[in-house]
Amino acid sequence: ETGVTQSPTHLIKTRGQQVTLRCSSQSGHNTVSWYQQALGQGPQFIFQYYREEENGRGNFPPRFSGLQFPNYSSELNVNALELDDSALYLCASSNRGVDEKLFFGSGTQLSVL
Amino acid sequence: KQEVTQIPAALSVPEGENLVLNCSFTDSAIYNLQWFRQDPGKGLTSLLLIQSSQREQTSGRLNASLDKSSGRSTLYIAASQPGDSATYLCAVYQAGTALIFGKGTTLSVSS
Numbered sequence: 001e002t003g004v005t006q007s008p009t010h011l012i013k014t015r016g017q018q019v020t021l022r023c024s025s026q027s028g029h030n031t032v033s034w035y036q037q038a039l040g041q042g043p044q045f046i047f048q049y050y051r052e053e054e055n056g057r058g059n060f061p062p063r064f065s066g067l068q069f070p071n072y073s074s075e076l077n078v079n080a081l082e083l084d085d086s087a088l089y090l091c092a093s094s095n096r097g098v099d100e101k102l103f104f105g106s107g108t109q110l111s112v113l
Numbered sequence: 114k115q116e117v118t119q120i121p122a123a124l125s126v127p128e129g130e131n132l133v134l135n136c137s138f139t140d141s142a143i144y145n146l147q148w149f150r151q152d153p154g155k156g157l158t159s160l161l162l163i164q165s166s167q168r169e170q171t172s173g174r175l176n177a178s179l180d181k182s183s184g185r186s187t188l189y190i191a192a193s194q195p196g197d198s199a200t201y202l203c204a205v206y207q208a209g210t211a212l213i214f215g216k217g218t219t220l221s222v223s224s
């Protein structure tokens with residue numbers, strides 16, 4: 001049990017809609033990262049937050065945005081959904097300054113129709 | 114740009130066999146390398162983390178090695194069991210970036 005929880009577990013949206021995915025980090029962790037995993041692929045880095053500031057971003061357009069809150073929970077927002085956004089979205093937390101080991105949640109499966 | 118490749122993409126073995134999964138990366142300037150397990154539609158479970166200064170790590174029936182200079186890592190699974198069936202992902206971490214993953218090796222162990 002990693003202690004990282006994500007909600008919802010599954011979500012169906014239509015093209016053009018907006019979606020918010022949520023993540024609660026493991027207790028004591030100050031860093032959260034979001035990854036997108038398409039079917040049959042490895043996870044791709046979206047962005048990372050450290051102490052409520054974005055601290056790194058992968059090759060994703062600005063319609064992918066995020067927030068990290070004082071309690072270290074986090075949100076991933078995606079605007080103007082496209083069919084290719086259908087994927088498993090994974091949240092991972094870690095304790096920067098202690099070690100770099102990531103603990104992943106079970107993910108949110110997003111389907112865009 | 115760092116690229117991570119895993120071979121084979123899929124592997125089927127009978128129960129009890131020892132097996133090796135391979136991972137290669139193009140840029141040897143890594144901070145650490147991690148092996149993860151992923152069950153279908155689920156999140157990732159960290160199996161082993163090898164720091165760049167280390168050569169190998171062991172946990173139970175699992176042993177991971179790292180040869181940074183050649184850009185290679187192997188995950189050795191001893192006495193495989195049906196419960197080992199899953200996708201195994203290799204990922205490298207470079208300072209100032211995020212984890213970069215391979216596409217994984219899907220393992221099926223038959224009883």
